[in-house]
Amino acid sequence: MSYTAESIAVLKGLEPVRHRPGMYTRTDSPLHIIQEAIDNAADEALGGFCKRILVILHADGSVSVQDDGRGIPVEIHPVEGVPTVEVVFTRLHAGGKFNKGDGTSAYRFSGGLHGVGVSVTNALSTRLEVEVVRDGGRHFIAFSGGNVIEPFQRIGDAPKRASGTRIRAWPDPQFFDSTVIAIGELERLLRSKAVLLPGLEISLSIENGETKTWRFADGMQQYLAEQLDGELAAPIFTGEKYAAAGDENFPAGSGAAWSICWSAEGGLARESYVNLIPTPAGGTHETGLRQAAFDAVKGFAEHHALLPKGVKLAAEDVFGRASFVLAARVLDPSFQGQTKERLNSRDAVALVARMVRDPFELWLNEHPDDARKITELAIKAAQARSRAGQKVEKRKQSGVAILPGKLSDCQSEDINRNELFLVEGDSAGGSAKSGRDKEVQAILPLRGKVLNTWEVDPGSLFANREIHDIAVALGIDPHPPAAPDSVLDNLRYGKVVIMTDADVDGSHIRVLLCTLFYRHFPKLLEHGHLYFAQPPLYRLDVPASGKKRPARKLYALDNAERDALLDRVQMEGVKPESVDISRFKGLGEMNPEQLWETTMSPDTRRLMRVRLPQETEAQPVMNMLMAKNESAGRRAWMEENGALVGADL
Numbered sequence: 001m002s003y004t005a006e007s008i009a010v011l012k013g014l015e016p017v018r019h020r021p022g023m024y025t026r027t028d029s030p031l032h033i034i035q036e037a038i039d040n041a042a043d044e045a046l047g048g049f050c051k052r053i054l055v056i057l058h059a060d061g062s063v064s065v066q067d068d069g070r071g072i073p074v075e076i077h078p079v080e081g082v083p084t085v086e087v088v089f090t091r092l093h094a095g096g097k098f099n100k101g102d103g104t105s106a107y108r109f110s111g112g113l114h115g116v117g118v119s120v121t122n123a124l125s126t127r128l129e130v131e132v133v134r135d136g137g138r139h140f141i142a143f144s145g146g147n148v149i150e151p152f153q154r155i156g157d158a159p160k161r162a163s164g165t166r167i168r169a170w171p172d173p174q175f176f177d178s179t180v181i182a183i184g185e186l187e188r189l190l191r192s193k194a195v196l197l198p199g200l201e202i203s204l205s206i207e208n209g210e211t212k213t214w215r216f217a218d219g220m221q222q223y224l225a226e227q228l229d230g231e232l233a234a235p236i237f238t239g240e241k242y243a244a245a246g247d248e249n250f251p252a253g254s255g256a257a258w259s260i261c262w263s264a265e266g267g268l269a270r271e272s273y274v275n276l277i278p279t280p281a282g283g284t285h286e287t288g289l290r291q292a293a294f295d296a297v298k299g300f301a302e303h304h305a306l307l308p309k310g311v312k313l314a315a316e317d318v319f320g321r322a323s324f325v326l327a328a329r330v331l332d333p334s335f336q337g338q339t340k341e342r343l344n345s346r347d348a349v350a351l352v353a354r355m356v357r358d359p360f361e362l363w364l365n366e367h368p369d370d371a372r373k374i375t376e377l378a379i380k381a382a383q384a385r386s387r388a389g390q391k392v393e394k395r396k397q398s399g400v401a402i403l404p405g406k407l408s409d410c411q412s413e414d415i416n417r418n419e420l421f422l423v424e425g426d427s428a429g430g431s432a433k434s435g436r437d438k439e440v441q442a443i444l445p446l447r448g449k450v451l452n453t454w455e456v457d458p459g460s461l462f463a464n465r466e467i468h469d470i471a472v473a474l475g476i477d478p479h480p481p482a483a484p485d486s487v488l489d490n491l492r493y494g495k496v497v498i499m500t501d502a503d504v505d506g507s508h509i510r511v512l513l514c515t516l517f518y519r520h521f522p523k524l525l526e527h528g529h530l531y532f533a534q535p536p537l538y539r540l541d542v543p544a545s546g547k548k549r550p551a552r553k554l555y556a557l558d559n560a561e562r563d564a565l566l567d568r569v570q571m572e573g574v575k576p577e578s579v580d581i582s583r584f585k586g587l588g589e590m591n592p593e594q595l596w597e598t599t600m601s602p603d604t605r606r607l608m609r610v611r612l613p614q615e616t617e618a619q620p621v622m623n624m625l626m627a628k629n630e631s632a633g634r635r636a637w638m639e640e641n642g643a644l645v646g647a648d649l
Contacts, residue, residue, distance in 0.1 A: 014090065014123035014146035021175045024120045030063075030171035031181050033124055035189060036117040037065040037167045042193045042276045044069030045200045052201045055190060058168075059207045061179055062127075066166040071134030074152070083152040085132055085141060089122045090148070118167070122146050124175045131166040133158045145172070189278065190214060195223040196257075196276055196327045220259040220325040228323060230266020233377055234370035237261065237363050241355040242329065250347070251331040251549060255355045258289065260324040262374045272326040274333050274343050281336070283343030285328035287603040288352025294318045295353070296360040301375045304368075308379065310386075314417075314439070317381040318374075328352055332572070346597065346604045347552075385414055404469035408433045408443040420473060420493040421533070421600070422446055424500040424509055428587030428595075432499065435592030436600060442493065444473050449505075450512040453519055454626035461520060470516070478520040488523050496524060497607065499533035499599065501586040502557075514610065515626050518618070525612035532608040535587055535599045538562045541580040542569050555598045557606070 017024050026032040034055075044050035050069035057063055073084040080087045122128045123146040132139045138158045142150035173179045187204060194202045194214035205211040216222055221238040242255030272279045272286050279285070294315040301307050328348060336342040364371035403409060406429075410418055417440045423429040429445025436443060451464045458478040462468040471477065475492040498513050500506030510532060517524050524530050536555035540562070544551040554569075556562035566576050584590060590598070599605050624633045 014092065014119060016092070017120050017123035018146065018175070021120075021124055025124070027175060028177050029181055030124070030169075030176050030179060031185060031189075033121040033171065034063050034065065034169065034181065034186075036121050037169070038189065038193070039277060040118060041065055041067035041069060041165070042197070042200075045193075045197050046276055050200070052203075053190075053193070054203045054205065055186070056205045056207060057181065057183075060170070062168055062170040063181070064166060064168040066164065068164040071132045071163040071165050072130070074132055074134065074137075074139045083141070085130060085139070086148060086152055089119055089128070089130065089141075089143060090146060092119055119146075121167075121169055124172050125169040126172045127170045129166075129168045131155075133165075134163045136160045187212065191223075192271065192273065192278060193276060195219055195325070196273055220257065220327065224259045224261065224269060224323065224325050227269035228261070228263065228266065230263040233262045233264055233321075233373045234367070235261070237360065239356075239359045239363070241359060243351075243355075248550065249354075250351050254329050254331050254351060256285070256289075256329065256352045257327045258324060258356060260289070260293065260322055260326075260360075262321050262377055263323065264321065264377060268321070269323040269325075271324075272328070272343075274328050274330055274335075274348075276327070277333075277335075279335075279341060279343050281342035283336070284345055284348040284603055285326060285330070285343050285352045288328075288349045289324060289326050289356055290315055290319045291349065291353040291603075292356035292360060293322060295357055296364055297371075297375055297378055299361060300364045300371050301378070304372075306372065306375050306379070308383075311379060311382050313378055313382050314385070316417075317385065318378040320381050321377050326352070332568070344604075349603050402472070404444065404473055406445055407469070407473050408436075410440050410442045411438055412440045414440075415491060416494045418442065418493040419495040419497060420444060421497045421499050422470065422513065423587065424506055425586070425588055428499070428501075428590075431588065431590055431592050431595045432600065435594075435596035441600065442473070444469065446509070449509060450516065452512055452626055453516045454622065455628060458520055467516065471521075474521075474524075476521065476524075479523060481522045481526075483523060485523065485527070488527065488529075491524075491529070494529065495531055495607075496529050497531045497533050499535065499587065502535055502537045502584070503586065506586075511625070515622065517610075518612075518622065522612060525610055528609055528611070530610040532610060533599050534606045534608060535584070535590075535595075537584060539582045539584065539594070540565055540569075541582070542574055543578050545572070545574055 021027055025036075038053070038055065041050060041053045044067055045053070050067045052068050054066045055063065056066075072088055075084060076082065077084045077087045080091070122143050126144060127149075128143045130141050130143075136158060137154050138156040139152065140150070140155045141148065141152040171179055183206075190202045190204055191214045194200055194216050196219065198216055198219040201213060201215045203211055203213040221236050224236055236259050238259040240255070240257035242253050243250040245252040270286075272282060272289075274283075274285060294313070297318045298313050301313065307313070328343070328351070330343070330345055330348055330351065332345070333343060333348075334345045336344050364374075408429075412418055419440060420442045421432055421436070421444070423432050423443055423445050426445050426447065429443055432445075433443045446466055448466075450466050453461060453464075453467065461478055462471065473492070474496065475490040476488060479487045496517075498510055500509045514530075517530055534557055536557055537559075538556040538561075540554040540556065542552045542554060549572075554565050556565055562581070566579065569579060570576050587595065587599075597604055624630050624637060
């Protein structure tokens with residue numbers, strides 16, 4: 001088969017979306033592409049320009065989203081040379097949410113900077129109609145599969161002060177498992193928008209059916225109270241706080257609104273949002289709320305001497321029985337994927353924590369009886385956790401071995417919280433040891449390459465010092481795949497994290513360690529205990545841009561993420577040449593603070609879980625890669641796939 005220039009396909013316009021829809025949206029149903037249109041209307045309400053949103057499910061399977069906002073601009077775009085409404089629906093990474101400049105931005109706070117929202121809706125619809133009312137006119141344009149089929153035109157006059165946008169989309173069945181939109185999920189989405197925007201009226205109408213309307217005067221507090229079914233330990237605490245103009249750490253207007261409460265029993269209700277976008281998978285804003293609650297309750301307990309002797313509170317002790325609704329307002333939110341189910345922005349941790357902690361500390365001291373009840377719940381959780389840890393330790397005492405001298409162990413005895421980092425090199429191990437959370441994180445530095453154990457007999461494994469230390473630190477012995485789950489009874493860490501340099505040698509060490517665990521400790525993989533750390537390859541030092549935005553440090557895992565960050569800061573008005581880019585040659589180059597922030601902190605790191613593959617698939621591949629007598633097969637494989645390595649570096 002020839003490999004020439006004709007073999008390289010270039011996808012233009014919205015072709016990438018239609019070619020790989022799963023990269024841009026959920027494909028189980030069209031709900032997410034309709035949500036993109038709803039989010040745009042909600043962003044208008046967030047800016048104070050929209051009072052009503054109407055969603056209609058039509059009998060023919062299409063969906064309409066109508067708002068009374070400002071209306072999408074219709075004038076000719078100065079760069080593209082076509083009506084701006086056409087640009088919005090036919091260009092990826094185009095929209096009014098990139099410009100964040102003070103006083104000039106159409107959307108100072110919005111759901112994201114991906115810029116692919118309604119263009120994805122257009123690409124994955126057999127037909128999409130847009131009607132815009134603004135500037136005294138009524139305007140119309142229609143698309144099919146992302147292409148214009150009815151050119152933009154003015155179809156009539158409108159009252160001078162009238163404005164708004166109506167989008168009607170017919171989702172294309174070929175891109176979705178089912179074209180049926182779950183009514184319950186859509187209702188929850190619309191209701192949450194009404195909750196977070198008190199005074200906004202949102203209606204869902206089913207053609208030839210009923211219409212539901214939501215409008216909340218008391219917002220989140222009323223909503224949270226309706227979700228809870230158990231007796232509360234204390235009243236719901238509701239508040240909001242945003243950065244003032246001239247804040248040295250955060251952009252003006254960024255911050256959070258929240259409602260939070262504690263219950264001794266019953267189900268929990270937890271919902272979070274970023275700029276009105278639901279984040280069901282949580283993220284860094286929830287971490288900030290958890291940190292603020294922990295600091296405030298712990299401070300109250302220590303100030304009033306409520307902690308029994310020997311009891312040490314942890315964040316999950318305080319937050320374990322908390323229910324909350326959190327609405328964060330972040331200037332440049334960074335989400336995990338286009339579906340925006342999890343917030344990744346590192347600065348959101350400090351932002352939400354700072355905004356919540358002081359008001360919550362004040363509330364606790366103003367309501368001492370309620371604060372004591374919350375503290376008692378946390379103390380009981382800490383005592384239960386301590387008892388569970390002691391039971392585990394007693395089971396291990398009969399056959400405990402002397403731990404390796406180079407192991408920097410953690411203090412906690414809770415296996416579910418404990419983490420062991422297998423770190424490449426003594427220098428990186430020193431940084432990891434200094435930057436870790438000593439309570440739950442242990443460090444075991446590895447010197448040089450680990451032995452290839454693919455063909456090593458289990459009885460001979462401990463002749464190798466590194467493997468001996470790993471096994472003793474873990475607290476388990478080598479075992480076959482058919483071994484019972486009880487071989488993990490003495491496991492000392494819930495997470496085993498392989499942390500190596502982002503280079504060829506680091507990849508080789510990862511392969512050798514994976515070989516060890518797959519061949520001789522398969523139950524670790526089967527139960528999901530093994531992870532890869534993902535340290536960044538680049539650090540971008542972005543200079544301050546005016547008084548509203550301080551200097552920042554951004555981290556990128558690879559070249560693609562580096563280029564995406566450069567594009568992002570350029571859209572923010574920062575010149576790419578003013579950004580200082582540093583490339584980490586290895587973990588040892590990072591100081592403890594950098595290693596903690598990027599690779600070890602549970603709040604901001606990215607771990608990749610290693611799963612146990614099917615034996616029929618993995619066995620031949622591992623044998624070809626690791627067996628001593630398979631050098632010819634390895635060479636052929638490398639000749640065939642060597643170009644892939646160069647593409648990734």
